[in-house]
Structures are given as C-alpha cells and as structure tokens.
Amino acid sequence: MPETLTSPVTGSPLAVLFEIVAASGRPALEEERDGAETAAADHVYAAYPDTLGRVVDHDAWTGYPALRDNSVQPSAVAHLGGSLWLHHTITADADYHDALTLLVPCTCGHGYVPSLLLDEADLLELLQELRPTGGRAVHRGDTGGPYCAGTPAA
Numbered sequence: 564m565p566e567t568l569t570s571p572v573t574g575s576p577l578a579v580l581f582e583i584v585a586a587s588g589r590p591a592l593e594e595e596r597d598g599a600e601t602a603a604a605d606h607v608y609a610a611y612p613d614t615l616g617r618v619v620d621h622d623a624w625t626g627y628p629a630l631r632d633n634s635v636q637p638s639a640v641a642h643l644g645g646s647l648w649l650h651h652t653i654t655a656d657a658d659y660h661d662a663l664t665l666l667v668p669c670t671c672g673h674g675y676v677p678s679l680l681l682d683e684a685d686l687l688e689l690l691q692e693l694r695p696t697g698g699r700a701v702h703r704g705d706t707g708g709p710y711c712a713g714t715p716a717a
Contacts, residue, residue, distance in 0.1 A: 600626040
C-alpha cells in the first residue's frame with residue numbers, strides 16, 4: 564500500500580492536497596512583480612511612444628503582486644519626479660485591458676488626484692493643465708487642508 568501524505572497540523576490528506584494546489588497554482592510573488600513591471604513598460608512604450616515611452620525607462624517600474632483577497636491584479640508604479648507617479652495594472656474585467664493612471668499631488672499637499680489615461684492625447688491634455696501649477700492638481704470647490712477631496716497621501 565502506498566505511503567499516505569498527511570498534514571502535520573490536521574492529519575488530513577485533503578489538507579495536504581489543498582496545500583499543494585495553493586503552492587503550485589499561484590505564481591511566485593517575484594514572478595508577479597516582474598510580470599507587472601514588464602507589462603507596464605511594454606504598455607507605456609507601445610501606447611505612449613512620443614511622451615512616456617521616451618522618458619520612463621523599463622527599470623523605473625516597481626512591481627507589486629496581486630492581492631488575492633480583494634481581487635486586485637498585479638501592478639507597477641513609476642515615479643516621474645515632482646511627486647507625480649504612474650500606476651499601471653491590467654483590469655480584471657472581461658477584456659483584460661491596460662489601465663494607466665497618473666497620480667497628481669494636490670496643491671494643498673494633503674492628497675493625490677488620480678487621472679485614468681486613455682491615450683497619449685489624453686496625457687498631453689492633462690499635462691497642459693498641470694503645467695502652470697508645476698504638476699499639482701488645483702482644488703475645485705473645496706478649500707484644501709483637511710477638506711482635501713483627493714486621495715490622502717500616505
């Protein structure tokens with residue numbers, strides 16, 4: 564009779580099988596980070612060749628693994644200077660498309676305003692708006708400070 568594997572905690576062969584599936588079914592965290600960095604760099608190079616593709620190097624991206632509990636896909640971020648950041652991920656919806664977001668600091672200094680970029684023309688329009696403020700989002704309809712409508716800074 565073959566030797567039966569059992570989990571030292573529960574003694575159940577089923578628990579061991581679940582552990583095997585969990586270990587083999589998910590890519591290593593480093594693989595997810597690398598994949599997120601590569602996907603971000605490839606998207607920027609292909610979709611933004613005249614702007615971001617010229618200034619954001621492949622090595623500028625820092626990848627993050629997926630968050631399984633919240634169904635958040637692997638992502639990557641790149642710092643553009645002046646407190647501006649790019650965030651890239653692949654959406655988990657039916658068509659799995661690239662989502663590139665520019666995170667812009669508020670003029671009040673208490674938060675960030677995310678702007679989903681649809682294409683290079685969209686980026687150029689946003690940069691034109693940000694140029695007079697040195698890359699900061701101007702509050703509209705609030706007074707800043709503790710009432711900042713942006714995403715709080717960490």
